[in-house]
Amino acid sequence: MGKQGPSKDAVFGLGMKVHNIRCCNDPPSWRRMTGVDCRWNSKSLLFHELKNDTSKYSSCKGLYVGKKHLWLQKHKKIIVVVFGLLSSLFLLDSLIVSSDFAKFQPSTASNSSSEFQGRDSYINKKQSPIQMYDRLLNMASSALAEKEFKQESSNLWVKPYRQSSSWKPCAERKLQTNLGKSVESNGYILVSANGGLNQQRVAICNAVAVASLLNATLVIPKFLYSNVWNDPSQFGDIYQEEHFMNMLKDDINIEKELPPHMKSLDIEAIGSQITDADLAKEATTAEYIKIVLPLLLRNGVVHFLGYGNRLGFDPLPSNIQRLRCKCNFLALKFVPKIQEAGTLLIKRIRKFSAPPSMLDTQLLGKFIENNGDHDYSRGSTKYLALHLRFEVDMVAYSFCEFGGGESERRELQGYRESHFPLLLERLKNTSPVSPLDLRKLGRCPLTPEEAALVLAALGFKSGTYIYLAGSHIYGGDSRMHPFTRLYPNVVTKEDLLAPSELAPFKNFSSQLAALDLIACATADVFAMTDSGSQLSSLVSGFRTYYGGDHAPTLRPNKKRLAAILLENGTISWNIFEDRVKKMIQEGHKIGIRKYGTSIYRNPRCQECMCNKQ
Numbered sequence: 001m002g003k004q005g006p007s008k009d010a011v012f013g014l015g016m017k018v019h020n021i022r023c024c025n026d027p028p029s030w031r032r033m034t035g036v037d038c039r040w041n042s043k044s045l046l047f048h049e050l051k052n053d054t055s056k057y058s059s060c061k062g063l064y065v066g067k068k069h070l071w072l073q074k075h076k077k078i079i080v081v082v083f084g085l086l087s088s089l090f091l092l093d094s095l096i097v098s099s100d101f102a103k104f105q106p107s108t109a110s111n112s113s114s115e116f117q118g119r120d121s122y123i124n125k126k127q128s129p130i131q132m133y134d135r136l137l138n139m140a141s142s143a144l145a146e147k148e149f150k151q152e153s154s155n156l157w158v159k160p161y162r163q164s165s166s167w168k169p170c171a172e173r174k175l176q177t178n179l180g181k182s183v184e185s186n187g188y189i190l191v192s193a194n195g196g197l198n199q200q201r202v203a204i205c206n207a208v209a210v211a212s213l214l215n216a217t218l219v220i221p222k223f224l225y226s227n228v229w230n231d232p233s234q235f236g237d238i239y240q241e242e243h244f245m246n247m248l249k250d251d252i253n254i255e256k257e258l259p260p261h262m263k264s265l266d267i268e269a270i271g272s273q274i275t276d277a278d279l280a281k282e283a284t285t286a287e288y289i290k291i292v293l294p295l296l297l298r299n300g301v302v303h304f305l306g307y308g309n310r311l312g313f314d315p316l317p318s319n320i321q322r323l324r325c326k327c328n329f330l331a332l333k334f335v336p337k338i339q340e341a342g343t344l345l346i347k348r349i350r351k352f353s354a355p356p357s358m359l360d361t362q363l364l365g366k367f368i369e370n371n372g373d374h375d376y377s378r379g380s381t382k383y384l385a386l387h388l389r390f391e392v393d394m395v396a397y398s399f400c401e402f403g404g405g406e407s408e409r410r411e412l413q414g415y416r417e418s419h420f421p422l423l424l425e426r427l428k429n430t431s432p433v434s435p436l437d438l439r440k441l442g443r444c445p446l447t448p449e450e451a452a453l454v455l456a457a458l459g460f461k462s463g464t465y466i467y468l469a470g471s472h473i474y475g476g477d478s479r480m481h482p483f484t485r486l487y488p489n490v491v492t493k494e495d496l497l498a499p500s501e502l503a504p505f506k507n508f509s510s511q512l513a514a515l516d517l518i519a520c521a522t523a524d525v526f527a528m529t530d531s532g533s534q535l536s537s538l539v540s541g542f543r544t545y546y547g548g549d550h551a552p553t554l555r556p557n558k559k560r561l562a563a564i565l566l567e568n569g570t571i572s573w574n575i576f577e578d579r580v581k582k583m584i585q586e587g588h589k590i591g592i593r594k595y596g597t598s599i600y601r602n603p604r605c606q607e608c609m610c611n612k613q
Contacts, residue, residue: 129481131449132403133565137482139573140456144486152461157382157524158549169545170610171325171603185253186214187296188262190303191221196229197238197510197517198534199308202600204235205327206311207304208252209320213285214293216302217253220244223510224306231509238510240333247331251323262301272299275306282312285320314596318607321599325608328538328600329545333365334514337504341497342518343367348496349467349519351381358546359522383465384455385523387516387539389530390445392474393419400444401435404475440566442559446529448473449482450565454556455527456486457580465489467523469516469535493519527554537601545603555587 131137189211193203204221211218220235235241245254257263267273272295279291288311296302304310316324334342343364347353360368395402396415402408416424438444446454455464468490473479484490493515494502505511517535520526521542528536543551560583564576593605603609 127475127478130403130475130478131482132447133449133453133568136453136565136568136571136573136576137449137485139576140453140486143573143577144456144462147459147461148463153459156459156552158552166612167544167604167609168612169329169608171322171329171545171608173610185217186293187216187300187302188255188258189214189216189218189296190258190267190301191218191307192224192303192305193221194224194226194306194308196231196534197513198538200510201328201332201538202309202534203307204332205324205600206309207307208248208327208331209311209316209324210288210292211252211254212323213288213317213320214296216296217255219258220254220256221307229509230507231511233508233510236335237508238335238338238514240335243333244331248323248327251326258301265299265301267299267301267303270299271295272302274302274304276308276310279304279310281309283310284312285316312596313599321605321607325599325603329362329542329603329608334363334518336365336367338511338514338518339364340367341501341505342515344501345493345496345515345519346522349381349383349465349491357522357550358548359542359551362546363518363521363542381465382524383467384460384525384527385467385469385520385539386451386527387469387520387529387533387536388446388448388451388473389470389528389533389536390447390474390479391470391472394445394530395474396420397423398438398444399433399435400438402444402447439562440559442557442562444558444562446556446558446561447482448479450561451527451529452483452486453565453576454554454561454580454584457577458554458584459577460487462487463489465491467519468492469520525552525554529556530558531555531601537598541598541600541603545609552588554584557583557587 189207191203191207193200193207195203200221200223207218207221210216220241223231223234225232235244241256248254274292274295280287292302313321333339346360346364346368356364356368392412392415396412397420404411433441435444464487466487466489480490493512505515513535517539520535520539526539526543528540530536531540540553540555543553561580564571564579564583591604593599593602599605599608
């Protein structure tokens with residue numbers, strides 16, 4: 001937060017005497033200023049005198065007014081000087097606050113990309129900084145100070161493995177096994193997707209694949225309103241409907257609505273509503289053909305209610321897998337409103353113009369291409385985007401401890417009782433795992449302090465510009481202080497966009513999350529603290545698909561990092577650096593997608609990309 005305005009005591013310290021002019025309801029001060037002794041024995045006496053002797057009161061009042069004018073004339077210059085000085089101090093303070101670009105300010109609930117009811121009280125709490133690794137933090141601070149005037153390694157901003165550039169995007173091509181859509185459809189598929197932006201995106205792509213698998217017509221998916229996400233946005237508020245339909249028109253039939261004669265159907269009553277209870281998580285194609293296809297053929301329509309991760313990655317026919325990839329990387333384009341705001345976001349953090357990359361063009365379209373400032377010779381500021389998953393729900397769900405002591409333990413247990421009662425009930429009959437063992441197993445979310453130590457060990461300088469996605473950090477400043485101590489240039493979308501520019505997205509958390517996705521995907525470096533999150537997976541996939549060897553992604557191995565950090569009391573900084581670098585290098589060695597893993601996270605496979613070697 002910015003500095004507060006100067007206090008009265010600060011003004012008095014300048015040696016100037018300031019007189020407080022008060023109303024007649026403050027007799028002692030009034031008497032001192034005027035020198036007139038009007039008798040104010042009690043309230044009853046005052047009212048009695050006002051009622052019965054108005055002439056006496058008027059005389060007293062007139063004397064006071066005359067004295068007041070004399071006093072004002074006498075001290076006029078002093079008053080002018082004091083007010084002028086106060087105005088100057090307030091103006092200077094405002095300029096300091098407005099220029100403090102690098103200072104991190106935790107966002108309020110209205111600015112979050114993922115909003116949970118009742119969790120704001122866990123964000124902006126006024127606490128002293130919480131640090132778990134004081135010794136390492138001090139060594140990191142010294143190491144960064146020594147490197148400040150040294151040349152930064154250029155390898156930090158490119159992928160270390162050049163063979164990644166041999167894989168090129170080609171999900172739009174048709175395989176020999178892909179015969180296109182059939183002339184006659186088996187019926188209509190309705191989808192009501194749950195979750196936030198990233199879960200919904202995966203659901204859309206899975207629905208496209210299922211429509212092709214079952215030779216069905218897909219109706220533009222709907223998004224369920226959730227009290228967790230508080231976002232009424234529908235498909236057309238986030239994605240370009242016409243582009244979506246045109247891109248996939250040769251693969252499946254897509255309609256915006258059911259035909260009129262089917263709108264009155266009670267889909268649940270006829271047995272065509274499918275929920276999570278009917279279809280296993282990551283179901284196989286065989287399960288869809290066995291469970292869903294008979295309903296589709298019988299009733300002409302099926303409705304997937306609360307559709308999420310209900311289609312597995314393997315085994316899946318190549319043409320279905322390719323279509324899923326095509327939907328994610330080509331068919332789902334953000335609406336112009338989001339693209340325009342996203343362009344402003346990355347231009348402001350880059351500061352100067354840079355030639356648009358393939359990632360820029362795919363995510364931002366004409367807005368990044370129509371760049372009025374083409375003076376690329378000035379270069380641009382490189383930036384690192386960080387998805388720091390340290391929200392209160394993640395922290396509480398982990399059952400880990402983060403150095404906050406007994407008060408933190410009580411607070412997180414209260415949050416679990418309020419938000420995860422079923423989880424607590426389920427765990428009653430199991431043997432608890434200690435917080436230390438959970439950390440050793442790599443099950444604890446990384447704190448901002450741990451994320452900063454990783455970046456410092458890799459060699460990123462203190463002045464590195466860091467875009468923080470989400471920004472709903474548990475503990476607020478008390479948790480972010482160790483991070484901003486090492487890396488003060490931290491910004492969020494709320495820092496980079498004016499309130500008027502963010503206004504169209506207010507109360508639309510999924511649309512705000514789209515801005516985070518854009519800023520992370522187009523960053524020079526993207527760092528995640530939890531590779532299992534949907535945002536990190538989608539961003540990683542986009543950077544693999546369109547980034548070539550110019551879009552490095554940092555993936556800490558939480559289990560290995562925990563083992564390193566457990567030696568924080570004895571390990572030297574040089575050894576810490578070496579071990580962290582090796583850990584990150586291992587994370588870079590992601591080759592061809594392994595069987596059963598997410599095609600959205602790693603599209604490097606023959607259905608999505610082509611190997612030009």
